[in-house]
């Protein structure tokens with residue numbers, strides 16, 4: 001096994017950033033990747049990563065073999081040369097830095113957590129929970145008795161999941177309020193943005209695996225959600241009032257029309 005040269009981190013991070021900026025182009029370039037061509041034709045330990053990766057959230061977002069492992073995806077002969085930035089396969093304890101080049105916030109929370117602190121003594125790292133190649137979109141389903149009771153009992157894990165589900169459910173409810181408003185012409189981008197960033201902040205929280213902190217933050221997110229909810233309700237009330245006044249205005253117009261017709265007729269009759 002080759003070890004990762006973590007001093008290559010800043011370069012790799014910049015590559016990662018370029019990748020975020022030019023996501024579309026990265027996807028287009030994938031077809032030409034020599035990593036995929038050569039490994040796709042291998043079997044076993046060398047070939048298995050390809051189909052596993054193809055089903056992953058990374059493949060879907062243009063993060064390919066070389067984005068994680070380094071190397072040169074355009075040069076068949078030199079692809080895995082260390083001079084071309086090839087990092088090889090990370091050791092167990094190197095994985096958080098390996099994934100953390102792109103997932104910086106998650107890495108920081110993880111390293112400060114009880115799991116991160118137990119890394120050298122068998123604590124779980126990223127691929128234990130997310131897999132290495134078949135990484136899927138994360139959800140609270142990753143917290144389950146089977147996976148989380150391999151090293152300790154499930155009690156505290158269950159508490160975190162229950163607490164986080166409260167917020168998750170509330171976010172979904174609030175998100176469902178927006179499309180009907182959007183359909184009647186209300187600009188909901190502001191609300192969407194606020195919910196999006198709150199959701200991001202919230203979903204990072206798990207990696208602290210700090211039950212007390214998760215509970216505190218659940219309360220804080222609850223207060224923030226109440227506040228956004230209040231404003232969404234306000235918009236709905238305005239809308240209902242506008243409908244009523246719109247109705248009143250229509251009735252008044254009709255009445256005015258009838259009156260003016262009657263007036264005109266009376267005038268003609270008098271002539």
Ligand code: HEC
Pocket residue numbers: 001002034035036038039046065066069070071072073075076077079080088089
């Ligand atoms: C021409 C075929 C070929 C190309 C192109 C190629 N590989 Fe490999 N790769 C191999 C073979 C064969 C091995 C196993 C022998 C070895 O480790 O050198 C391997 C091993 C690996 C390993 C495991 C190394 C280890 O230490 O166990 C990784 C990771 C890897 N390749 C990633 C890549 C990436 C990323 C690219 C593109 C930048 C790439 N490969 C391009 C054939 C290829």
Ligand code: HEC
Pocket residue numbers: 035036039045046049050053058063064065066067068069089090091092095098127132133135
């Ligand atoms: C999201 C990052 C990521 C991507 C993308 C990725 N890998 Fe890996 N790969 C890893 C990690 C992490 C390991 C170490 C696995 C472990 O410790 O469980 C690994 C291990 C490997 C190994 C060694 C497997 C073994 O059993 O020894 C090979 C070969 C490999 N990757 C090839 C590839 C190829 C080919 C691609 C593109 C189809 C790819 N990887 C895409 C992260 C990635």
Ligand code: HEC
Pocket residue numbers: 016019057058061063067068098099100101102103126127130131132135136137138139
């Ligand atoms: C080169 C940058 C890069 C590296 C390295 C990387 N990722 Fe990712 N990862 C991404 C991008 C880009 C996405 C898609 C972003 C999005 O839409 O949320 C993503 C998405 C994810 C998701 C899904 C996020 C969600 O919203 O549910 C998980 C989980 C994940 N990565 C875990 C890992 C793990 C584990 C590793 C290491 C084995 C790793 N990543 C390495 C760039 C990277």
Ligand code: HEC
Pocket residue numbers: 114115118122123124128129142143144147148149150151152156157158160209210211
């Ligand atoms: C590979 C082993 C391993 C796996 C798998 C694992 N943990 Fe842990 N976990 C540890 C270690 C080691 C600690 C450090 C404290 C200890 O020894 O209990 C810890 C600590 C914790 C703590 C803090 C303990 C406390 O009492 O507050 C929580 C919460 C936790 N883990 C949740 C989870 C969840 C949720 C999962 C599944 C997604 C999980 N763990 C999977 C090894 C593991």
Ligand code: HEC
Pocket residue numbers: 095096097099100103106107110115124125126127128129130138139140142143164200202203204206207
């Ligand atoms: C003990 C299991 C465990 C470990 C270890 C772990 N994760 Fe996670 N991760 C989860 C769970 C569970 C979620 C889903 C949390 C949620 O839905 O709120 C998650 C969510 C994520 C997300 C999505 C966050 C978002 O914004 O939606 C990313 C990215 C991610 N993890 C990457 C990593 C990386 C990188 C590492 C290593 C530094 C890592 N994870 C270590 C269990 C783990």
